Amino acid sequence: MKAKGKIGLLLLIVALLLSACGGESGEKAEGSKGKEEKVKLTIWHNFAGDDLRAKTVRSFIDQYKQDHPNVELDAQAIPPDGYRQRLSTVAAANEMPDLFFVYAGSHSSELYNAKLLQPVTEALDAHPEWRDKFLPGAFDAYKFEADQVYSVPLGMSATSILYYNTSLFEKYNVKVPTTWDEMMTAIKVFNENKITPIALGNKAPWVAQSTIIGSLADRVTGTDWFKNAVAQKDAKFTDPQFVEALGYFKELVDNKAFQEGANSIDNTQAEQYFIQGNAAMMISGAWTLTNLAASATEEQMKAIDVTVLPAIPGGKGDPNTITGGAGGGLALSSRTEGKAKEAALELIYAVSGPEAQKAIAESNSMVMYDTEIDQAKVTSLYYKAFNLVKKTGITPVYDAYLSADAADVINNGLQEIMMGGTPESVAQKVQDAQARSVTP
Incomplete structure (x- = not known):
């Protein structure tokens, strides 16, 4: 009885040790994996107001944050009046956020000429069914070189x-x-x-x-x-x-x-x-x-x-x-790479994708995207104009x-x-x- 008791005790100790070792290695593996996938990402935009469009865009940024717990997202909503100046300040120091809202025209072209942007074409090519539903000319203002797109418009002028x-x-x-x-x-x-x-x-x-x-x-x-x-x-x-x-x-x-x-x-x-x-x-x-x-x-x-x-x-x-023409959209910093770039491209799709385009349109804002909207969610006049614009060219x-x-x-x-x-x-x-x- 005494010998059997000692053997039983020994087996119990070994089992506990093995269990502890297994648990420790599992925790280490999980911790290592978690650390490896953790990504820091910054985004600046000017959807800071209380209007429905601003609230809609912010809601998709918040949803992305909720859906991607591995991404430490630093999102800054800067009022439109001071937005361009804030962006110019960090641009001069080459300290751009990973993603930032840009305007079509001279604003985005100046940032491109300063080599502060990189294409977002990958995001579009990864979702051709999304890319191909933008209205004709939607990307013209953001094509600074052949076959490359540098922003995806969130609206339309x-x-x-x-x-x-x-x-x-x-x-x-x-x-x-x-x-x-x-x-x-x-x-x-x-x-x-x-x-x-x-x-x-x-x-x-x-x-x-x-x-x-x-x-x-x-x-x-x-x-x-x-x-x-x-x-x-x-x-x-x-x-x-x-x-x-x-x-x-x-x-x-x-x-x-x-x-x-x-x-x-x-x-x-x-x-x-x-x-x-x-x-x-x-x-x-x-x-x-x-x-x-x-x-x-x-x-x-x-x-x-x-x-x-x-x-x-x-x-x-x-x-x-x-x-x-195209309204403003999110641009990607030329310095963002690796996992952060992957996360940034996913965020562009989240904020500019089919669901977001539909929601922005239903905030009574024009988009350069062929989507169906719920007539009950918009004014009667907006609904008429939205359907007109879908059928016309842009000059x-x-x-x-x-x-x-x-x-x-x-x-x-x-x-x-x-x-x-x-x-x-x-x-x-x-x-x-x-x-x-x-x-x-």
Whole structure:
């Protein structure tokens, strides 16, 4: 009995030792594995507000953090007013976060030229069913070299939507214009009935340029001509087709398309003038959808529909287009690599993927993505505009391509035409300013 007791005790001790050793090695393995997979990732963005879009984007960042416990995510939401300055400061010191929000245009191209970005093409190629549902031109602003994309847009800029009051068109038996002659007829009928044909608030002179002339001119000249004129290669802003485009704008002015004093009221005042039924039409951007959602009744908005500007006879541009382009998106630091890069690309997909695009659209914000939305979650006017944009092409907004000097000239030049200036004079000034920027 004594010997058996000793043997039993010995076996128990051995079993306990083996168990302890096994547990220790398991803990070490688990700890080693956990340590190996732990990734630190930083992201900066400017979705800091209380608006629905900002809350939506932040919710997808939070969801990613919850779904990836191995990632130590440092997410900073910086108010838009100070965002670019904060980013410029760390850019100067080459201390960029792993991911950061960038704007399409000069902002992202300057960061690319400073070698602070790397492509995010891998994320798109890993999900071709997602990549292929972006609208045409969605990546154009972020393709700084062939076959490489440097950001995925979270939104869309649409600047030349033709809003019209269906009640007024029905009351005065006016056809919604699809040709220039029909537009002139509509303007004539509404003026005869003491209704302003087109509401315009051009106190800040970018409005007429951003909402009207880019789209109108593209119908006359075509997009290729405009890009060549910007580059000053085989095209100039004094060419007959651009003078003709400015002539169509002058025709609107001469036929009293806009209300008196359009150069002295702002865009918000024009929106209110329109939604209150004082004007039959308004040519404006997607921002009007947001503004009216906050200030107009649903009954007022149900009376509004949207379309594109009418075709120009003999024009070289596609008439089924609006001016606009990609909104901002997340960019990847050129210094991020290894596991952190893998995690960052996954985060881009999480925040810019199909579910996120749908949710952003349902926050009454335009996206450059072909998605279906729940009509009950958006305003009636947004739903109409969203479906319009999905079926139209996108052409350049002038001030996104012109030099800063030339953009100021065209902005002020349209005000001049509204006060009696000539298309030829304005065209010459735009040409001189753009030529100086290309060959100073």
